[in-house]
Amino acid sequence: MRHxxxxxxxxMSEPVKxxxxxxxxxxxxxxxxxxxxxxxxxxxxxxxxxxxxxxxxHNPVHQKVPVLLHxxxxxxxxxxxxxxxxxEAFDGPPLMPADPLARAAVRFWAxxxxxxxRESMWMALWTDGEEQAGAISAAKANLTLIEGQLPxxxxxxxxxxxxxxxxxxxxxxxxxxxxxxxxxxxxxxEEGHPTLYRWAREYTANQTVRLCLPDRDRLLAALxxxxxxxxxxxxxxxxQKQYSVCWICNI
Amino acid sequence: xxxxxxxxxKLLGFWPSPYVLRARLALSLxxxxxxYIEEDLESKSELLLTSNPVQKAxxxxxxxxxxxxxxxxxxxxxxxxxAGVGPSxxxxxxxxxxxxxxxxxxxxxxxxxxxNQTWGGKTEEEKAEGMKQAAxxxxxxxxxxxxxxxxxxFFGGESIGYVDIMLGGLLAWADVREVVKxxxxxxxxxxxxxxxxxxxxxxxxxxxxxxxxxxxxxDYAMVMQPHGAAAAAAAAAAAVAATN
Numbered sequence: 001m002r003h004x005x006x007x008x009x010x011x012m013s014e015p016v017k018x019x020x021x022x023x024x025x026x027x028x029x030x031x032x033x034x035x036x037x038x039x040x041x042x043x044x045x046x047x048x049x050x051x052x053x054x055x056x057x058h059n060p061v062h063q064k065v066p067v068l069l070h071x072x073x074x075x076x077x078x079x080x081x082x083x084x085x086x087x088e089a090f091d092g093p094p095l096m097p098a099d100p101l102a103r104a105a106v107r108f109w110a111x112x113x114x115x116x117x118r119e120s121m122w123m124a125l126w127t128d129g130e131e132q133a134g135a136i137s138a139a140k141a142n143l144t145l146i147e148g149q150l151p152x153x154x155x156x157x158x159x160x161x162x163x164x165x166x167x168x169x170x171x172x173x174x175x176x177x178x179x180x181x182x183x184x185x186x187x188x189x190e191e192g193h194p195t196l197y198r199w200a201r202e203y204t205a206n207q208t209v210r211l212c213l214p215d216r217d218r219l220l221a222a223l224x225x226x227x228x229x230x231x232x233x234x235x236x237x238x239x240q241k242q243y244s245v246c247w248i249c250n251i
Numbered sequence: 252x253x254x255x256x257x258x259x260x261k262l263l264g265f266w267p268s269p270y271v272l273r274a275r276l277a278l279s280l281x282x283x284x285x286x287y288i289e290e291d292l293e294s295k296s297e298l299l300l301t302s303n304p305v306q307k308a309x310x311x312x313x314x315x316x317x318x319x320x321x322x323x324x325x326x327x328x329x330x331x332x333x334a335g336v337g338p339s340x341x342x343x344x345x346x347x348x349x350x351x352x353x354x355x356x357x358x359x360x361x362x363x364x365x366x367n368q369t370w371g372g373k374t375e376e377e378k379a380e381g382m383k384q385a386a387x388x389x390x391x392x393x394x395x396x397x398x399x400x401x402x403x404x405f406f407g408g409e410s411i412g413y414v415d416i417m418l419g420g421l422l423a424w425a426d427v428r429e430v431v432k433x434x435x436x437x438x439x440x441x442x443x444x445x446x447x448x449x450x451x452x453x454x455x456x457x458x459x460x461x462x463x464x465x466x467x468x469x470d471y472a473m474v475m476q477p478h479g480a481a482a483a484a485a486a487a488a489a490a491v492a493a494t495n
């Protein structure tokens with residue numbers, strides 16, 4: 001135990017930098033993890049239209065944010081990889097559950113959020129006609145599945161405190177409503193998903209979350225002009241869907 | 252497996268699947284005995300539909316009646332349940348673990364998607380694009396192997412780990428690709444470290460025990476290719492015409 005705290009002190013003493021950009025839901029995941037663990041960090045804000053040398057150097061593979069720099073260690077990329085790293089490298093309340101089965105479950109639902117759920121919501125927002133009708137049904141069904149993961153009578157997916165899955169699905173709590181407004185489509189309603197709706201309010205009201213949640217109005221103003229881009233992304237997703245499930249077999 | 256309970260392990264699988272192979276490699280490496288249940292994906296079992304209602308896909312690991320889905324998640328689960336038994340799949344150090352998770356994710360997001368496109372692309376252009384992206388991804392992974400292995404044979408170092416299995420699950424199909432399309436996924440001329448890695452990986456007993464039969468997999472690939480049957484018939488007809 002002594003050795004562990006000594007190592008923890010060393011970890012904490014090395015400076016942490018997070019490369020991010022305004023408004024990004026995945027940067028939010030990384031920031032929140034750091035804040036929940038009580039890790040001081042320097043936030044470096046990128047303009048993704050004009051990527052810095054620093055970003056290109058530290059994430060040559062994807063050239064995306066967030067990127068975590070901890071001391072002199074090589075950069076860590078991918079938001080959920082960063083969240084698990086922060087959870088393991090630093091002391092503080094655990095973000096992942098302890099039980100292996102529970103860990104497998106939160107990883108599954110986080111992956112579901114980033115693949116099936118995100119895709120269905122995007123299609124529901126930005127396609128039209130029959131395709132959209134189908135996508136809206138699918139998106140709502142996916143929200144129901146996620147809602148089902150909220151433990152009975154608890155405020156968060158993590159139970160009494162915010163955990164890994166809350167962080168992973170945080171897009172639903174804050175960004176979704178903004179995109180809904182731009183698209184003119186409602187997916188998450190109190191009537192349709194009362195528990196999830198309540199969770200969203202709990203999440204965005206949380207003091208620690210608020211410290212790294214982008215301002216709603218500023219986000220709306222930043223995103224609204226890109227409507228056409230969102231529509232074309234949905235079109236690409238539509239055609240690429242055919243390879244996303246391996247033709248050979250499922251997953 | 253450690254702990255109480257019946258410790259009964261089942262794996263729902265489909266023999267051609269590279270993702271199922273990943274799960275089998277991990278179980279083999281850790282020396283876990285389990286019941287393997289082959290699924291007919293055209294007619295999915297009740298057990299599969301109830302164990303993975305969201306995706307209705309394999310592999311599914313069922314441990315004491317509780318399902319775990321998705322190959323990357325199954326691998327981590329096996330590693331955590333069996334911490335201390337057999338070689339660790341994920342490294343000890345949190346930073347090394349993060350790197351392993353990053354590369355596992357990269358393999359799925361970039362390489363697997365590109366390879367799927369080379370097989371399933373609707374046009375020759377799409378297939379060619381898949382080929383190019385696959386080649387780029389393999390080149391990137393060559394660099395990753397160099398960084399992660401630190402001179403040892405595997406991503407995991409001396410013994411195979413999480414990333415090795417995530418990539419190794421694709422090796423059977425890489426062999427099929429070479430036979431059917433004449434393309435080496437891990438070409439010694441372009442990515443020498445990965446070429447050596449794939450040879451080393453293939454010689455391990457734990458790997459040989461679960462690798463599917465390549466000839467059988469080639470037959471499967473030929474049947475599944477959209478124009479495979481038509482092309483085979485045309486070739487047969489041409490052969491008959493030539494001998495007449």
